[in-house]
Amino acid sequence: MLTARTFLCKPFNSRPPSWAPSSVNHVAAANTKKRQSDTNFDKFKTKENKGWFKFGITSTGLYLSSGARRRRNSTPITTTAGVGGDSSVTELDDNIRKLLQAVLWVAEGVYILWLFLLPYAPGDPVWAISSETVNSLVGLSLNFFFILPLLNAVGVHTxxxxxxxxxxxxxxxxxxxxTLMFAPLLYTDWRRDRYGGSLDVLWGFQMFLTNTFxxxxxxxxxxxxxxxxxPRKTSQLGSIMTKGAPVVGLIGAAVCLLSTVWALYGRGDGSFGSVPERLEFLMSYLGSERLAYAFVWDICFYVIFQPWLIGDNIQNVQKDNxxxxxxxxxxxxVGLVAYCLCLNPDQET
Incomplete structure (x- = not known):
C-alpha cells in the first residue's frame, strides 16, 4: 500500500532518469564546454605584420590561422631547385638569379671576344684564320668518333x-x-621551356660548332x-635522345674512353713518340692552336654545367639510383654517363 512517505522520501543515490529534460541540457552543456576547452585559441600580435594570429591545439591537430590582411604587393613564396639541386632558392630572391645570369652573360661575351675576335689568345682569330688551321679542322671532322681510322684498321679503305x-x-x-651526352640532359631539363628557341638547333650547334651556344x-x-x-612538345630528336638515353650514354662513354686511349697510344706505328712526348706535344698544341685552346674552355664550362644541370633534374633519375x-x-x-644510364623519362616533370 502506497503512503505519503513513499512520495516524499528521495533515495540516497538516486539520479534523474536519462530521458529527463534537465539531464539532456546538462549533457549538451558539458559537450559544448568540452569543445571549447579542446580549442583554446590564444591571440598574439606580432610586430612584423601587425596582424593577429590564432593558435590552437585541438584533439585533431595543431592549427595556426592569421587574421592579418595580406599586403597588396606581396608575392607568394615558391621554391625551386637551386644550383646543384640540393638547396632551395626562392623565386623572390632575384639577387641570386640576376647575379647568376649576369655572370653567364659576361662569360658568353668573354668567350666570343677572346676566342673568336681578339688576337691575344693562342692561335689565329676567326677573321685571320690560317689554311693550316682549316685543314686541321677538316681532318678532325673526317675522323669524327674515329670511324674512318677504325674502318681503315679493319681493312675498309673506301x-x-x-x-x-x-x-x-x-x-x-x-x-x-x-657533348653528345648533354642531349638527354637538355631535353629533360625542367627549365627548358624558358628557352624560346629550338633545342634541336641549340644542341646541333653545340655538338658540331662550339660550346658558345x-x-x-x-x-x-x-x-x-x-x-x-x-609547355613545348618534345621534338622527334628529343624523343629519340630521351628514350635512347642509355644508348647515348654508352656511346659517349665509349668515345671518351677511346679518345683517352687513342691520345696516349693511338697510331703507335707512326712517329708520334711515347706518352711523355705526346704530353709535351699537347702542351705546345694548347699554346699554339686556337681550336685546342677553345676545347679547354669547353671542358671547364662542362665541369661547371654538368653537376648544375644534373642536380636541377635529379627527379628524372630512377629512384633507386x-x-x-x-x-x-x-x-x-662519369656523372653524365650515370644520368643517361639511370634516366627515367616517365618521371620527367
Whole structure:
C-alpha cells in the first residue's frame, strides 16, 4: 500500500532518469564546454605584420590561422631547385638569379671576344684564320668518333682517314663525345621551356660548332616563367635522345674512353713518340692552336654545367639510383654517363 512517505522520501543515490529534460541540457552543456576547452585559441600580435594570429591545439591537430590582411604587393613564396639541386632558392630572391645570369652573360661575351675576335689568345682569330688551321679542322671532322681510322684498321679503305697527331684527335673526340651526352640532359631539363628557341638547333650547334651556344641557354633558363606558360612538345630528336638515353650514354662513354686511349697510344706505328712526348706535344698544341685552346674552355664550362644541370633534374633519375647519380654528377663525364644510364623519362616533370 502506497503512503505519503513513499512520495516524499528521495533515495540516497538516486539520479534523474536519462530521458529527463534537465539531464539532456546538462549533457549538451558539458559537450559544448568540452569543445571549447579542446580549442583554446590564444591571440598574439606580432610586430612584423601587425596582424593577429590564432593558435590552437585541438584533439585533431595543431592549427595556426592569421587574421592579418595580406599586403597588396606581396608575392607568394615558391621554391625551386637551386644550383646543384640540393638547396632551395626562392623565386623572390632575384639577387641570386640576376647575379647568376649576369655572370653567364659576361662569360658568353668573354668567350666570343677572346676566342673568336681578339688576337691575344693562342692561335689565329676567326677573321685571320690560317689554311693550316682549316685543314686541321677538316681532318678532325673526317675522323669524327674515329670511324674512318677504325674502318681503315679493319681493312675498309673506301675513304682514307687523314693522319693527324693522335693527341689532337683524342682531344677533339673527347669533347664531342661529352657533348653528345648533354642531349638527354637538355631535353629533360625542367627549365627548358624558358628557352624560346629550338633545342634541336641549340644542341646541333653545340655538338658540331662550339660550346658558345650552351652558355646563353644556361642564362635564359634562369628567367622567370611568364604569365602564359605553354609547355613545348618534345621534338622527334628529343624523343629519340630521351628514350635512347642509355644508348647515348654508352656511346659517349665509349668515345671518351677511346679518345683517352687513342691520345696516349693511338697510331703507335707512326712517329708520334711515347706518352711523355705526346704530353709535351699537347702542351705546345694548347699554346699554339686556337681550336685546342677553345676545347679547354669547353671542358671547364662542362665541369661547371654538368653537376648544375644534373642536380636541377635529379627527379628524372630512377629512384633507386638517385643517391648514386647525386654524388657522381661532380665527376666529369662519369656523372653524365650515370644520368643517361639511370634516366627515367616517365618521371620527367
Amino acid at each position: 675513304l682514307e682517314a687523314p693522319v693527324l697527331h693522335p693527341m689532337s684527335e683524342g682531344l677533339f673526340n673527347f669533347v664531342i663525345g661529352w 650552351l652558355i646563353p641557354y644556361m642564362a635564359i633558363r634562369l628567367n622567370k616563367i611568364g604569365t602564359e606558360y605553354n 638517385v643517391a648514386v647519380v647525386r654524388y657522381l654528377r661532380y665527376i666529369p663525364v
